[in-house]
Amino acid sequence: MEGSAAVPAWLLNRQHAKAIGEASRKKAAEAAAERESTRRKAPASKLEKEATLSQYPSIPLSEYASDGDHLAINADYPGLRAIHRDPWIFLVSDLLSRAECEELMVKAGPHFQSSGGYSNNFRTSCECRVARHETQRLHARYAKLLNVPVGSLEAAKVSRYRRDEFFRNHVDVLSGTDFLENRIATLFVYLNDCEAGGETRFLSLPSQRSLEYAVGEKVCCLSTGRDVDGEGDYPGVIRAVLEDGSVDVDFDDGDEVARVPRSAVRAYETLEVKPAQGMGVLFFPGYLPSSPKAMRFRNQLDRYTVHEGCVAVDEKWVHQSWVWPSHPQAHYDGVETGAVGL
Ligand SMILES: O=C(O)CCC(=O)C(=O)O
Ligand SMILES: [Fe+2]
Numbered sequence: 272m273e274g275s276a277a278v279p280a281w282l283l284n285r286q287h288a289k290a291i292g293e294a295s296r297k298k299a300a301e302a303a304a305e306r307e308s309t310r311r312k313a314p315a316s317k318l319e320k321e322a323t324l325s326q327y328p329s330i331p332l333s334e335y336a337s338d339g340d341h342l343a344i345n346a347d348y349p350g351l352r353a354i355h356r357d358p359w360i361f362l363v364s365d366l367l368s369r370a371e372c373e374e375l376m377v378k379a380g381p382h383f384q385s386s387g388g389y390s391n392n393f394r395t396s397c398e399c400r401v402a403r404h405e406t407q408r409l410h411a412r413y414a415k416l417l418n419v420p421v422g423s424l425e426a427a428k429v430s431r432y433r434r435d436e437f438f439r440n441h442v443d444v445l446s447g448t449d450f451l452e453n454r455i456a457t458l459f460v461y462l463n464d465c466e467a468g469g470e471t472r473f474l475s476l477p478s479q480r481s482l483e484y485a486v487g488e489k490v491c492c493l494s495t496g497r498d499v500d501g502e503g504d505y506p507g508v509i510r511a512v513l514e515d516g517s518v519d520v521d522f523d524d525g526d527e528v529a530r531v532p533r534s535a536v537r538a539y540e541t542l543e544v545k546p547a548q549g550m551g552v553l554f555f556p557g558y559l560p561s562s563p564k565a566m567r568f569r570n571q572l573d574r575y576t577v578h579e580g581c582v583a584v585d586e587k588w589v590h591q592s593w594v595w596p597s598h599p600q601a602h603y604d605g606v607e608t609g610a611v612g613l
Pocket of ligand 2: 441442443
C-alpha cells in the first residue's frame, strides 16, 4: 500500500512544532530553576551588608581627586567608597536593587553564548550583550556615577559562571583600537551573592615591600604579548637569579619569562572582592588619552589593574559596563531581548 508508513506532512509539522514547544518549555523551566537556585538565599540585611563592606580597606573619598590620568568620576555618588588608591578601586553598594539584578538575569539568560570562542580558555563563562535601548535607566545611572554621557558606554554585558568556571588573569583594555581610544573605566555589578568562590581578584597591585631577588621569591613583572587583549604586570616566582643580576620568572599561570632586569620586577599585593548582589566595582583599566601616561603603555594600559574572576563555587552572575573617552570602538550593540526595559 502506497505510503502507509509515511507520516503525513501536516502531522510531521505538528510533531515538529510539539517537539520544539516541549524543548523550549523545558529550556524555560531549566532557566527558571537555575535562576531560582541562584536567588534562593534570603537577601542580606542592611546590617549584614555594612559588616561585609567594613572588611575592605577604606580610603577617604576626600583623597580622590581627578589626577588628569584617570576618569574624574562623581565622588559624591551615594554608596560609593574607595578600597584602594593608586590604582583607585571603588565599591558602590546597592548600585542595582535586588529586583533589577533579577530582571537583568531574566533578560540575559536566554541569550547566553559561550565566552570561550575568543579567549583561548582564559575564560569559561557564558555571556551576552543587551541592546542599549533596553537598559536606558541603568545607563543613565552609570553615566551619573561616572560623569560621562551615556554614549560613552558599551552595551550592557551580562556573564554567568557556573561551578568551576573562571576568567583568568587579564586586563580590560582592548588591542587594535584607534590611537589613544580605549576603555578608561570598568564598572561591573554582581547580580547575586556567592558564599563561596567567584571573587574578583586584583593580582598585581603595587607594594612597598622591598625585594631580596632570591629564588622562590614572589614578584611580578610586565609580560609582553601573552595576554589576549594587552599586557600587564603578572605575578610569579623567581626561578633563577643569573650572573648579570637579571632573573627568570615563572608566572603563576604557567607561563615564563627569562632574563628580566631587576629594575623590571617588583613586589605586589593582591585584593579580593567577594560577589554581593547589587554591589558595583569600579576601576580604571586605561589612562585618559590626554594623560602623558597613555603614551607610555601599550593600549593605554594601567598595568596595575590586572585582575581575574576566580573559579566559581556557587554560580556567579555579573553585569559589566565599560566606558570610552568618546564613542565605544567595540561592543556598541547588543541583542534585543524583548523583555522589560531596565
Ligand atoms: O567576573 C569577574 O569577577 C570580573 C569580570 C571581568 O573582569 C571582566 O569581565 O572583564
Ligand atoms: Fe576584567
